[in-house]
Amino acid sequence: MIRTQSLRVFVTVASCGNIRDAAKVLRRTDSAVSMTLKQLENDLGARLFETDRKHTLTALGVEVNKLAQDLLREHDRTTERIVALAEGREGVLRIAAVPSVAAQLLPPVLSAMLADHAGVRIELLDTDSTSVHMLVETGVVELGIGGAPAAGTGLSFVALFNDPFRLVCRKDHPLAQIKQPLSRQDVHAHRLISNKSTVGYSGFEEDGPDRASALSARNVISLMALVRAGAGATILPALATRSIYDDLCALELDDPSALRTVGFVMRRGGHTSPICTAFQNRLVSLIRTSDITSHPMLPSDDQCLP
Structure with missing residues (x-):
């Protein structure tokens, strides 16, 4: 099995033209780099360098170098996207909210999120609380904002304000x-x-x-x-x-x-995505600092971020 890290070592040595400089770039010892190259050639069953000095690639080495660079670029891009998703900097957030909240509270929150995170895409549905509950329970949206669901449903509710x-x-x-x-x-x-x-x-x-x-x-x-x-x-x-x-x-x-009591509606026992958590934090912050709502009854951070 060819490891991505082995290909990265090979591409670095090919670029530097010797093991010593490549080892400095990779922050590894010369012997560790040499052993990695030897294992890679053993896995391939063919030589990648013409000599032990590693400054000249074989015909196979030239082709492997091209393919490995393409693979590593894609690997790095994919890894960055995974990290961005985990940090809430990328992804899709689907929300259902009652019309008054959608019109009066969400515009500044959603605008700020889009300005800060260019990779985020947001879909907002405005509808009555009964429909908000249905959309969350069926998984059409990740988060609802509306009235409290009836007892006995598969939904949890975190009150925000009256x-x-x-x-x-x-x-x-x-x-x-x-x-x-x-x-x-x-x-x-x-x-x-x-x-x-x-x-x-x-x-x-x-x-x-x-x-x-x-x-x-x-x-x-x-x-x-x-x-x-x-x-x-x-x-x-x-x-x-x-x-x-x-x-x-x-x-x-x-x-x-x-x-009416307005709050977050979520599937019971579910875990919100990082982008959803970031949105919840922003909305709670807006409500705390604004007089647009009456009788605030905000949850603590561990309540609104289950």
Whole structure:
């Protein structure tokens, strides 16, 4: 079996033209280099140098030198890529996130990662939390960012922050005239456009028993268009209301339970890739230093990097 290291020794000796200089380059003793060359020639069953002085290659040596240089270049490139993958400097990261996080939190994080690591490729899917859970559990994406999955699933959850719900309506809507936080009675007295973001929050779920409207929409852009058209009001996480139209307003709800918890969603028992870990660290750092989210509940480093 021909070893890569033996070929590297041979190519170095061929380039230097003698064992002594090659040994200095390789940081090995003259005898170790000589023994490596002898073993290589034994493995090939033919001489690579015309004389023991190693300054002239045989015809076989010339061809082996060319092939060995090509092999070593490819070997070195491949090794560098493997190291880059292990250090998170290269690779593909597939993420699924709820739309508000994808729009408000991820752009600066992903831009910084691409600027620092030219070999990284990122695929981002924005969808509701239920779909985020499904994409992580089926392995379509490595990491999800959304609400907590139901108990008993094959998913783990690391909470990042709580995001309170807000009622979004037109500024000329009757609810916009109320000066204090809105009670459930205030809200249920008016038509609501339901959406997936309130799943799990009793009273405003899409299929809840006391919903105020049969009208529902999944896309935030569609929701905003319906609200602007006067079709009703809607309930959205505060993070999703930071860029609403000027003719709309986001009103506080008088209900401490009116919030969603957002966090990392991962396959239970799995290990995140180095590039995924680097992304998680960057996002946690952004949340720690930004006021864009409410009620931070950040994990420790060993929690968010399982």
